Amino acid sequence: MDLEGKLKNLDLEFNRDGLFQDGIMEEDLVDVTQFFDDSASSLQTKTIIKEPNFNLFEGTHSLEVENKKLDSTSIQLTPAEANFECNALYGSDEKHQLSYVVGILDRLVRSVVCWLNDYQTLPTTVLSCRYVEHLLLESEKKGQLVFLHTGHPLFDQILCSGIYGVCYFARFVQRLLKAGVIFEEEDLNFNGMGLNFLSYVEDGNSILSLLQESIRIASLCSDSEVLIHILKLLIHLVSIEKCLDEFSTDVSHLNALIEEATYLSQQPQLSNLEIPAGSFSIGIQRRLSNQFPPKSLIIPPRNYEGFIVMAQDLKKVLQVDNANTMMEIMQFANFFNKFEQRHVLARALFPLFLIRDNRTILGRYTLSEFTHGHLLEFSLMCTMEVDFPPEITEQPLMEAANVLFEWYQNTSQNTSRYRQGYNRQLLLWDSLQAQIEAMEVEWLSKDSDAAAIDYVEMKEGEEPTPLLPYTSWVYAMKVRAMIEFILKGFDLQVYKPFETYTMYWYTYYLAHQWEICLKKVQKFVDSKINAIHGLNKKVKKSKSGEKRELLKAQYRFAMDNHMGQLQVNKRFLQYLIVESSIFKSLSIAQVFQFGILTSYGLIDNKSPAKNNFTTNELLYNLRMKPFCSIGVPELLPYELMESTFKEFVPDEPMFTIKLNKAMECLHKELNESKLNVEHILKCIQGGDNNGVLVTATRLVKSEATKFYEGVKTSIETLETNSKKIQSTLGSKRSPSLREKYAVQLQFCEGGSSFFPVLSLTSHTSKKSHINQK
Amino acid sequence: MIIYKPLDLENLSQFKQIKKLIDADLSEPYSIYVYRYFLNRWPELAYLAFDQDGNEPEIPIGCVVCKSESHRGRRMRGYIGMLAVESGYRGQGIAKTLVTKSIEKMAKDGCDEIMLETEVENQIALNLYENMGFIRMKRMFRYYLNEGDAYKLILPLTEKSCIRTTFLQDFTFDPNLIIN
């Protein structure tokens, strides 16, 4: 009910019976006016009277009477908007009426795109349509769908069915939002203004029948082609919920949606159609329960392409169903939302489609199978013969499943949340590692079965080390998360140029730790593979028939059941090792570049702050705060960062020689990383049967290619940039350079945002404020 | 000459002017409650700048509004809630002085860090704070009602700022009581 209506009901004369129906006599009531006035007059201006739970958060989200920016009752409507009558028949003749209905539906449908693709609010887009408000209110009163009474089926049937199509789709969006994967306000606004979005409608079928009936009626009218296409588009929107209801991977509706959107985007007459005056307005913000400040109406542009983006992104998500291995699922998650942020509905759908309410993954793996699968495809394959005791495999595996789910959920978050997600995950991986490692080590030291576990010499002559397959996997996941956390900071422009040294120096350290771990696991895989080959040799050497048969059977079994997977593991690990090497090379190249620029006095690893509030050590420690509690890899102290920094800055004596040496190292690293990226790219193209690397990117081939192509472009840009710097600065240092040039972190077109370029810019004016972007 | 004074809470015209200064530039409209929330509780953390030689020496031409509270009971966090300088007075170091004064006060009161949020597009504010030592801790997606991203910035004052709250000890007393 609108506010004015409510106030009216409060009027004593108007509603005498209602107020006193509980048997309270009018004479029992006390007039508090005087009391109220007295109390109010003794209030100080600064006094706040509030409900105890009203806090700052509430305050920043509250309305304020008579504050134009915050008072939605101050919204001014034109008479046509204020008095819009939904049950009136608009249009002087049939043609005109049809044009109005098409105009209204066209605008409404385009408003959906503004709402979802452009992150606009619901009230300024979909709910700005007076018909939506009217029909939802009236239907809720009846608990069923109601229709307009204009006396013309174009409005009473066709327009209504279109409106309900949009509302039903909105209901699906609301459901996705409530699943808690994406964030209200941040990713999506669902300020429903207290309206009930068809909760009384059992399923989409009734809406689909309405729309189909409308298409039938529309096809009887002349010139109704566009209208029919809009109605069809709505049918496909309504059908999207099948992805979630039935986990259907049938993409025919999504393809049809793309087709309809393509057709509609090519109709120039749309978007310019006249609509009945007042049929779209911000009136709902004034009329209905509104907790948000007034916002202006969004006039949607021609944006049918928005549906194509939505449908394509949803189709992409459904492809995860084709994954054959855990690595493929993981790589899918890793890449599908990495280079470009996917449509919000696709991002919301992904974790729900993957990790289902019935506690299965993709409907085919239990939680423990899923986690165990990840381990097998990484490290556990090497110790298959050993039965790990349940204290290692059960409880910790459940914990591991939870952290792994966090990882998966995080991959579909918006780009800013994504980094924060890693920040949180680090703690989880770290405590999981502590827990699992303690158990694995204890078991190794106590249990005699454990003796069967493999120990491998990492280097010749060294004491053999045990694999600790569980711990190794968790550790590798953790270190990878740390690297991603840091590098994503470059993408989000969280670091200033002066921090570049520290962050890449740290990335190098982490990538190195990661590489050590991967190589260790790979060594175990190798030793396992060799052991199987060794069996064959033993078969050949063995003389006794019985023993020979036994060995032969063992060999066969291992070849049939283990060898294939071991080879895959080995190649997947090799891919990760190549990746770690790329991260190392690029990070150290950035470090060299930074050192070179420092030697010219153009940048420093210190904050430019000129006051004494803080210190560089505190700033460093704050930067490393996410890692401060992590045991391994241990946090590198500030002093170490400082002392190594000096080593990267060429100085006198023999500045030129040192400079050339640094340049040489830089180019060597860039060359190496380029070869490595090209290697990965080739293997992605060739597919996983290439015999060298398994990248497991079959389902995200184009996304993964784009990512590594981006890295390649960055490498090339780093190379040209470094040459440009050298030719600009020469080999002579002078204090005047600082007045001439500044250093910026710049993204290069098509490049990886994880590796922006430290580029020289000239100061345009004496006092430039953009010296550090 | 520009002079700087803490807020006089009883002076309503100061309150109104603060509101006017802030409302003029900030994308996010604040209700009176929000102003009162900060100013009533932390009047000593609101500094105003006055132009003594101007036409209205009583009316502030710039202000900074802050608060300081314990963060999860483990760390004292100062927070710069609002900052604005009247357009005709910009570029003279007034904001820098206002912010410096408020940070000095919060540091003296025992804050371990100073935090604030600012829009990614607000290059002037970013320059201002980053030149004072603040660093960007995280980026927030479509943070404000006008739908731009924002950064959360922190200036660490003590080592406590650099340790996750999970690994800090609880305060044995409620520092909020002592400071206010």
Ligand SMILES: CC(C)(COP(=O)(O)OP(=O)(O)OC[C@H]1O[C@@H](n2cnc3c(N)ncnc32)[C@H](O)[C@@H]1OP(=O)(O)O)[C@@H](O)C(=O)NCCC(=O)NCCS
């Ligand atoms: C931000 C604001 C308060 C700055 O006020 P000011 O008094 O002009 O600022 P100052 O003169 O003290 O300048 C301080 C620093 O800000 C930066 N800065 C100021 N003007 C700048 C400009 N035009 N371009 C780039 N940087 C600028 C500089 O880093 C400057 O330090 P420097 O002179 O040592 O280089 C003012 O512009 C304002 O009121 N803006 C609107 C409200 C707002 O954005 N508030 C901040 C919200 S968090």
